[in-house]
Amino acid sequence: MTTIVIAEINNGSIQETTKELISAAHSIEGNPVLIIPCSNASTADGASNFEGVSQVIAAKSDVFGTYDASAWADALDSVMPQGTIVAAASQQSKDLAARIAAKRNLSVVQDVVSIENGEFTSPIYSGKAMQTVRCNGDAVITVRANIFNPVSSGGSNSVQVVDTSGNVATAVREMIERASKRLDVSEANIIISGGRGMGDPSNFSHLEQIADVIGAAVGASRAAVDTWDEIPHSMQVGQTGKTVNPNLYIAVGISGAIQHLAGMRSSKYIVAINKDADAPIFQHADYGIVATWEETLPVLKAAFQSMMA
Amino acid sequence: MVNIAVLVKQVPDTNAKIVVQGGTRVDLSSVKMVMSPYDEYAIENALLHKEALGGIVTAITVGDGSAEKILKDAKAIGVDELIRVDVTQDMDSNALQHVLVEAIQSVGAEVVYCGKSAADTGAGSTGPGIAQRLGWASVSNITDIEFSSKLCVIAPMGGSSAKIDVSMPAVISCDKGNVKVRKANVKGIMAAKKATVQVLSANCPSSTIEIIRHSMPPSKPAGKSFQGGDSANEVARLLREEANIL
Ligand SMILES: Cc1cc2nc3c(=O)[nH]c(=O)nc-3n(C[C@H](O)[C@H](O)[C@H](O)COP(=O)(O)OP(=O)(O)OC[C@H]3O[C@@H](n4cnc5c(N)ncnc54)[C@H](O)[C@@H]3O)c2cc1C
Numbered sequence: 072m073t074t075i076v077i078a079e080i081n082n083g084s085i086q087e088t089t090k091e092l093i094s095a096a097h098s099i100e101g102n103p104v105l106i107i108p109c110s111n112a113s114t115a116d117g118a119s120n121f122e123g124v125s126q127v128i129a130a131k132s133d134v135f136g137t138y139d140a141s142a143w144a145d146a147l148d149s150v151m152p153q154g155t156i157v158a159a160a161s162q163q164s165k166d167l168a169a170r171i172a173a174k175r176n177l178s179v180v181q182d183v184v185s186i187e188n189g190e191f192t193s194p195i196y197s198g199k200a201m202q203t204v205r206c207n208g209d210a211v212i213t214v215r216a217n218i219f220n221p222v223s224s225g226g227s228n229s230v231q232v233v234d235t236s237g238n239v240a241t242a243v244r245e246m247i248e249r250a251s252k253r254l255d256v257s258e259a260n261i262i263i264s265g266g267r268g269m270g271d272p273s274n275f276s277h278l279e280q281i282a283d284v285i286g287a288a289v290g291a292s293r294a295a296v297d298t299w300d301e302i303p304h305s306m307q308v309g310q311t312g313k314t315v316n317p318n319l320y321i322a323v324g325i326s327g328a329i330q331h332l333a334g335m336r337s338s339k340y341i342v343a344i345n346k347d348a349d350a351p352i353f354q355h356a357d358y359g360i361v362a363t364w365e366e367t368l369p370v371l372k373a374a375f376q377s378m379m380a
Numbered sequence: 381m382v383n384i385a386v387l388v389k390q391v392p393d394t395n396a397k398i399v400v401q402g403g404t405r406v407d408l409s410s411v412k413m414v415m416s417p418y419d420e421y422a423i424e425n426a427l428l429h430k431e432a433l434g435g436i437v438t439a440i441t442v443g444d445g446s447a448e449k450i451l452k453d454a455k456a457i458g459v460d461e462l463i464r465v466d467v468t469q470d471m472d473s474n475a476l477q478h479v480l481v482e483a484i485q486s487v488g489a490e491v492v493y494c495g496k497s498a499a500d501t502g503a504g505s506t507g508p509g510i511a512q513r514l515g516w517a518s519v520s521n522i523t524d525i526e527f528s529s530k531l532c533v534i535a536p537m538g539g540s541s542a543k544i545d546v547s548m549p550a551v552i553s554c555d556k557g558n559v560k561v562r563k564a565n566v567k568g569i570m571a572a573k574k575a576t577v578q579v580l581s582a583n584c585p586s587s588t589i590e591i592i593r594h595s596m597p598p599s600k601p602a603g604k605s606f607q608g609g610d611s612a613n614e615v616a617r618l619l620r621e622e623a624n625i626l
């Protein structure tokens with residue numbers, strides 16, 4: 072059986088998670104073919120030292136300049152061999168995976184967090200339960216970040232460039248600058264989120280200062296988003312916000328309602344700061360601090376500053 | 381007159397406790413079922429589309445008889461026609477999409493709205509999957525929409541977002557965004573009581589994905605608990621030395 076990995080690309084460069092996808096593919100079978108969607112073949116150079124791949128193909132096409140689901144699926148389908156396809160469980164790649172699966176009449180299994188003996192496990196019911204499935208034949212799989220150990224980079228691969236194309240069905244009229252230049256929660260490896268317990272939207276500046284020290288994105292609970300106009304829905308984590316899977320999630324003044332947990336419970340490490348020792352968030356925290364944020368955040372900021380210095 | 385379809389799915393209430401029965405399957409027998417939250421935004425966008433350009437909105441669900449409740453809920457908010465495709469077995473994404481495509485074609489829809497992901501699967505596969513099978517355009521996770529001969533949507537794009545023109549036919553998967561979901565009024569509730577659901581039988585391909593088991597999420601070892609703001613020093617140290625972060 073052949074496995075194929077679709078590299079995760081952001082702003083023309085291969086993301087580190089691609090190395091995790093390769094290692095996930097190893098858990099299925101053998102060394103995968105790595106496909107790199109790119110508009111400029113030099114994007115693929117970043118993969119020349121990845122270990123554990125059987126072949127590296129740069130799928131080169133103008134369509135890869137901007138995301139268009141239909142064109143990307145066409146263009147990738149025509150260069151990929153048959154087999155089980157592995158992609159990242161990012162918003163865009165989940166969309167692409169569903170398109171490619173449908174194009175090949177395959178099923179898609181999204182958000183895989185473990186692969187064992189040919190069985191794939193993903194969270195269901197917003198992480199309140201897990202589902203383990205077996206695929207009879209090829210399938211398309213997306214894999215969550217920060218779970219599989221990335222392959223190392225001691226290899227030497229030659230990159231084969233293949234031109235491809237697809238039918239574009241949408242047109243970007245304009246990009247919308249984000250109101251804030253801050254990192255988006257869906258892109259961040261560390262997130263610090265505030266809830267209603269922050270008391271006032273201006274207090275989110277304390278979270279931003281810490282975020283700047285450790286390179287984190289700032290998120291929010293729905294109560295914060297609904298209560299304060301200054302906190303946009305794009306920051307919301309949870310059932311009706313974003314699902315995030317960072318290395319570290321710091322929840323400040325957030326009670327830990329089930330719909331908030333739905334968006335962040337699979338974070339690798341969770342820190343909770345809450346003045347109520349009985350807040351449900353503490354049941355999910357690796358490190359829980361029972362205290363107000365007013366007394367905690369200045370200490371945390373100083374500690375991070377001296378660590379990062 | 382635009383022929384608009386909206387896909388709705390019945391899922392457990394997001395507050396419901398989920399239990400795994402006998403170590404193998406989730407037991408939903410005593411769980412309250414509701415319309416999947418994002419499908420409410422899909423309905424709202426479908427109704428806005430109808431109001432802007434004229435047309436008819438058909439709500440489609442695939443499921444057993446109990447799923448008709450959410451179709452009635454859709455009717456109460458203002459949807460015109462209700463269709464349930466009668467399927468009781470487990471379906472993988474391939475089988476579900478197959479069945480939905482048949483239903484969409486049978487109503488002659490030119491545009492389909494759906495939720496960005498269902499609250500049970502969390503997958504987000506259905507919108508892009510059916511678009512591919514229909515050979516249509518699709519944009520997923522939209523937060524805003526303007527109606528003219530084309531649709532213009534706002535959707536995430538490369539860590540930011542973009543205004544995107546989409547020609548019809550198209551499948552639009554809906555995130556929460558800025559629309560406010562309307563509530564049923566008395567007239568709608570009366571209409572829903574009298575509404576009939578058209579039941580279609582399905583030609584459902586067998587699934588290639590077999591569910592082996594459901595299980596509870598792995599329980600995390602109990603975390604460490606600290607008192608007082610000064611303990612943030614210790615937590616920062618543990619994040620570096622124990623968790624290897626930072
Ligand atoms: C269909 C549906 C979807 C939903 N989707 C989401 C979602 O996507 N995301 C989401 O977050 N919620 C969602 N919710 C809402 C969710 O149920 C909760 O209402 C919400 O998460 C609560 O937010 P919170 O923790 O900020 O506020 P609260 O529950 O009010 O908690 C505030 C916390 O702050 C603490 N606090 C107060 N002052 C301080 C202080 N000075 N220092 C430290 N701690 C302090 C309090 O002890 C308390 O625990 C959804 C609900 C429904 C029904």
Ligand SMILES: Nc1ncnc2c1ncn2[C@@H]1O[C@H](COP(=O)(O)O)[C@@H](O)[C@H]1O
Pocket residue numbers: 387388389416418419422440441442443476493494495496497498501502503504505506507
């Ligand atoms: N059984 C179903 N019947 C009707 N619509 C569905 C069904 N399953 C999924 N959908 C639609 O597809 C969206 C995404 O579902 P999913 O791909 O499972 O995350 C849902 O929000 C619904 O709009």
